[in-house]
Amino acid sequence: MIVTLLIVHGLVGVALLGALTHQCASFVRAGTRNSFAGRYAAVAPRGFVAAVVFLYVAEIATAALLYPSYRLDVRVPFEEMSLGWAVGLFELKEHAGGIALGMLPAYAFLWSRADDATLQRARSLVTILLAAVVWFDFLVGHVLNNIRGLG
Numbered sequence: 572m573i574v575t576l577l578i579v580h581g582l583v584g585v586a587l588l589g590a591l592t593h594q595c596a597s598f599v600r601a602g603t604r605n606s607f608a609g610r611y612a613a614v615a616p617r618g619f620v621a622a623v624v625f626l627y628v629a630e631i632a633t634a635a636l637l638y639p640s641y642r643l644d645v646r647v648p649f650e651e652m653s654l655g656w657a658v659g660l661f662e663l664k665e666h667a668g669g670i671a672l673g674m675l676p677a678y679a680f681l682w683s684r685a686d687d688a689t690l691q692r693a694r695s696l697v698t699i700l701l702a703a704v705v706w707f708d709f710l711v712g713h714v715l716n717n718i719r720g721l722g
Contacts, residue, residue, distance in 0.1 A: 576637050624679055657715055671708075682698075
């Protein structure tokens, strides 16, 4: 069961990462369409909002199911191996993920008003911050899993 949850958690994480990265690219490189990066960015960013919210909630749900096993099977050995930096890195990952979860309503609200040009800067900043948190959490999760994973 744990391995299945880890696979689902990883796949949802990759999908979330892709959706947010694609959305960020669409408004960062909005003017150029002649290169690969330009064609990658040539999407309607508003279309990603529902997927990002759904995927983020699904990612948190699978993480919540995995957390008790992590707490017993990974964190304790990290502490026994004197890997306090790894425990601390996971704590940062948790806190960043929680803050981003709290940002989801603002993210959804700002994108629901995508036609309002006065909210463009706030919309961009919230989206980029959400993407940065997802990238950070994804990379930290992989580093810690490579040291000692659940599966």
